[in-house]
Amino acid sequence: xxxxxxxxxxxxxxxxxxxxxxxxxxxxxxxxxxxxxxxxxxxxxxxxxxxxxxxxxxxxxxxxxxxxxxxxxxxxxxxxxxxxxxxxxxxxxxxxxxxxxxxxxxxxxxxxxxxxxxxxxxxxxxxxxxxxxxxxxxxxxxxxxxxxxxxxxxxxxxxxxxxxxxxxxxxxxxxxxxxxxxxxxxxxxxxxxxxxxxxxxxxxxxxxxxxxxxxxxxxxxxxxxxxxxxxxxxxxxxxxxxxxxxxxxxxxxxxxxxxxxxxxxxxxxxxxxxxxxxxxxxxxxxxxxxxxx
Amino acid sequence: xxxxxxxxxxxxxxxxxxxxxxxxxxxxxxxxxxxxxxxxxxxxxxxxxxxxxxxxxxxxxxxxxxxxxxxxxxxxxxxxxxxxxxxxxxxxxxxxxxxxxxxxxxxxxxxxxxxxxxxxxxxxxxxxxxxxxxxxxxxxxxxxxxxxxxxxxxxxxxxxxxxxxxxxxxxxxxxxxxxxxxxxxxxxxxxxxxxxxxxxxxxxxxxxxxxxxxxxxxxxxxxxxxxxxxxxxxxxxxxxxxxxxxxxxxxxxxxxxxxxxxxxxxxxxxxxxxxxxxxxxxxxxxxxxxxxxxxxxxxxxxxxxxxxxxxxxxxxxxxxxxxxxxxxxxxxxxxxxxxxxxxxxxxxxxxxxxxxxxxxxxxxxxxxxxxxxxxxxxxxxxxxxxxxxxxxxxxxxxxxxxxxxxxxxxxxxxxxxxxxxxxxxxxxxxxxxxxxxxxxxxx
Numbered sequence: 001x002x003x004x005x006x007x008x009x010x011x012x013x014x015x016x017x018x019x020x021x022x023x024x025x026x027x028x029x030x031x032x033x034x035x036x037x038x039x040x041x042x043x044x045x046x047x048x049x050x051x052x053x054x055x056x057x058x059x060x061x062x063x064x065x066x067x068x069x070x071x072x073x074x075x076x077x078x079x080x081x082x083x084x085x086x087x088x089x090x091x092x093x094x095x096x097x098x099x100x101x102x103x104x105x106x107x108x109x110x111x112x113x114x115x116x117x118x119x120x121x122x123x124x125x126x127x128x129x130x131x132x133x134x135x136x137x138x139x140x141x142x143x144x145x146x147x148x149x150x151x152x153x154x155x156x157x158x159x160x161x162x163x164x165x166x167x168x169x170x171x172x173x174x175x176x177x178x179x180x181x182x183x184x185x186x187x188x189x190x191x192x193x194x195x196x197x198x199x200x201x202x203x204x205x206x207x208x209x210x211x212x213x214x215x216x217x218x219x220x221x222x223x224x225x226x227x228x229x230x231x232x233x234x235x236x237x238x239x240x241x242x243x244x245x246x247x248x249x250x251x252x253x254x255x256x257x258x259x260x261x262x263x264x265x266x267x268x269x270x271x272x273x274x275x276x277x278x279x280x281x282x283x284x285x286x287x288x289x290x291x292x293x
Numbered sequence: 294x295x296x297x298x299x300x301x302x303x304x305x306x307x308x309x310x311x312x313x314x315x316x317x318x319x320x321x322x323x324x325x326x327x328x329x330x331x332x333x334x335x336x337x338x339x340x341x342x343x344x345x346x347x348x349x350x351x352x353x354x355x356x357x358x359x360x361x362x363x364x365x366x367x368x369x370x371x372x373x374x375x376x377x378x379x380x381x382x383x384x385x386x387x388x389x390x391x392x393x394x395x396x397x398x399x400x401x402x403x404x405x406x407x408x409x410x411x412x413x414x415x416x417x418x419x420x421x422x423x424x425x426x427x428x429x430x431x432x433x434x435x436x437x438x439x440x441x442x443x444x445x446x447x448x449x450x451x452x453x454x455x456x457x458x459x460x461x462x463x464x465x466x467x468x469x470x471x472x473x474x475x476x477x478x479x480x481x482x483x484x485x486x487x488x489x490x491x492x493x494x495x496x497x498x499x500x501x502x503x504x505x506x507x508x509x510x511x512x513x514x515x516x517x518x519x520x521x522x523x524x525x526x527x528x529x530x531x532x533x534x535x536x537x538x539x540x541x542x543x544x545x546x547x548x549x550x551x552x553x554x555x556x557x558x559x560x561x562x563x564x565x566x567x568x569x570x571x572x573x574x575x576x577x578x579x580x581x582x583x584x585x586x587x588x589x590x591x592x593x594x595x596x597x598x599x600x601x602x603x604x605x606x607x608x609x610x611x612x613x614x615x616x617x618x619x620x621x622x623x624x625x626x627x628x629x630x631x632x633x634x635x636x637x638x639x640x641x642x643x644x645x646x647x648x649x650x651x652x653x654x655x656x657x658x659x660x661x662x663x664x665x666x667x668x669x670x671x672x673x674x675x676x677x678x679x680x681x682x683x684x685x686x687x688x689x690x691x692x693x694x695x696x697x698x699x700x701x702x703x704x705x706x707x708x709x710x711x712x713x714x715x716x717x718x719x720x721x722x723x724x725x726x727x728x729x730x731x732x733x734x735x736x
């Protein structure tokens with residue numbers, strides 16, 4: 001029993017770390033724009049596909065190190081660009097219209113973008129499930145995942161707290177207008193935020209697929225919902241919160257697999273999360289104070 | 294909105310078809326074909342298949358099987374000394390298109406019987422029309438139980454999905470001699486949970502025991518925790534009736550846990566080459582394999598290769614059998630009307646087809662054995678056959694290697710081991726595979 005518990009915890013942490021990477025994207029965008037970027041899960045999916053093609057082009061199982069590193073970078077680069085394009089196409093024009101556009105409008109374009117990308121993927125790659133080459137054994141993949149995820153999170157923390165870009169991001173999340181008046185180029189910072197979040201999602205996607213293999217056009221919704229909930233649970237807008245939320249969901253999910261109710265995994269996980277929200281409505285690490293009007 | 298438009302089109306189509314139909318009858322038998330059962334001219338049989346669109350490869354395979362059967366029958370003098378003529382219609386892989394095409398075949402072309410479809414949703418749409426018009430229909434490879442429940446005119450020559458569960462149990466306990474069994478399945482997938490529940494029902498009476506049962510969602514791809522727990526219970530065999538796309542991560546993670554491929558048994562949802570390289574040694578139930586040892590199949594494979602220059606797929610074999618069962622029924626029919634043929638199809642018993650001996654049961658489903666194949670070196674090879682009539686099949690032609698063997702025949706049989714891959718490359722017979730990624734996939 002306890003053997004299983006240990007292995008389940010480890011698997012859960014690896015799973016959770018990947019979810020956290022995706023959750024960061026939701027959280028960062030929400031923190032700045034108060035927008036739930038529904039297209040984020042689709043950027044995740046696109047990242048998985050581009051990663052797959054890059055891995056195959058770079059030799060796949062034949063040259064694991066080269067394919068793994070550069071395949072991942074290619075996916076991150078592509079997803080970063082895609083995220084920025086989505087922002088410029090679907091959100092920036094609405095923001096430019098200012099008060100004309102209600103708060104619900106960007107939400108709807110986000111949903112539309114998500115459907116568009118998903119269908120585009122079906123058109124381009126077909127609905128078939130494509131499996132990743134197995135470039136490293138699964139046991140080691142999980143170590144790579146945990147190391148990569150935590151390294152990235154530390155990197156992100158440094159980016160947000162130690163760089164000028166991070167400082168302007170934080171300024172935007174406090175008050176966009178004030179930041180603009182202070183000379184922060186908001187458009188560029190928002191674009192960079194989308195780019196960062198999307199690259200992280202692509203990293204999560206490639207790691208997820210290296211571990212569990214299948215890439216398919218609707219995969220975004222599976223991980224996307226969990227990641228979104230992870231972001232909310234941790235306190236949306238909070239970066240450490242997204243990490244905590246992701247890990248919590250991952251570990252809880254694996255623990256339910258030890259019970260006879262494994263088919264209700266999502267039900268149990270989400271029920272626990274409703275519980276958390278009832279207890280702390282703004283999430284575990286969410287700021288309770290500063291909702292300025 | 295679409296619903297209404299379709300409805301309008303449908304009624305319009307019906308009206309037009311009806312008008313043409315009545316006009317045709319008003320003019321009397323001016324056409325050479327004449328209405329069903331007029332006694333002269335060829336037997337007109339309608340075949341509606343996915344000849345274009347997403348499932349077109351399935352449709353083409355099936356069509357080739359039907360063509361081969363009809364050519365053989367006509368060469369031998371036809372049925373009741375009349376030729377068989379099959380009119381093919383392309384339903385573009387869509388149920389509503391099938392609806393129109395079947396109406397056309399019945400009202401305009403006056404077919405006496407229908408052959409069609411691979412995908413269950415399309416077969417069901419066709420079967421509803423066939424029943425309304427009282428024209429018998431045989432589906433070669435639709436495995437969803439609902440297809441034949443549409444009414445007394447719908448038949449099939451394949452077994453239904455769930456039946457594979459029983460066959461898997463029989464194979465694991467009887468052929469492999471394993472008693473301690475683990476069960477893994479996707480609870481929100483009809484195919485997977487259907488097979489699992491039939492397996493569970495069958496395993497007790499056979500003397501087997503389920504040591505651990507774990508279910509998950511069909512989107513799950515992380516099985517490490519399940520496999521670790523499974524290992525603790527040390528089952529001898531794990532039955533995992535999931536689709537190939539879910540089986541790939543499962544197989545990889547099992548390998549990492551040190552569980553060999555030989556431990557796994559599954560259903561025809563595994564039938565995809567992308568899985569084969571991950572799961573060396575595993576077994577699964579299927580409708581057909583080109584290297585099965587009985588005579589009828591050997592002849593079929595040989596003729597098919599001569600005619601089409603490639604190995605037949607399961608779908609081709611089932612199309613072939615569907616046409617043969619229909620021809621056999623026309624021969625036995627007491628009257629040459631669609632109703633007479635319907636009754637004769639219902640009485641089909643122990644018909645020797647390429648895919649095994651076929652008996653039609655009270656539910657209009659085929660009772661026939663299932664083929665077990667083993668994954669070997671990236672392809673599948675025939676392992677054994679289980680289920681109703683299996684023993685007789687093997688006595689029939691298999692015992693001695695190629696009894697009536699010209700050299701070509703045995704060459705075909707032995708050669709079939711390698712190119713079997715090409716046959717299985719088309720995902721799963723019975724259209725039950727290809728779950729694609731979406732929920733719409735329920736075959």
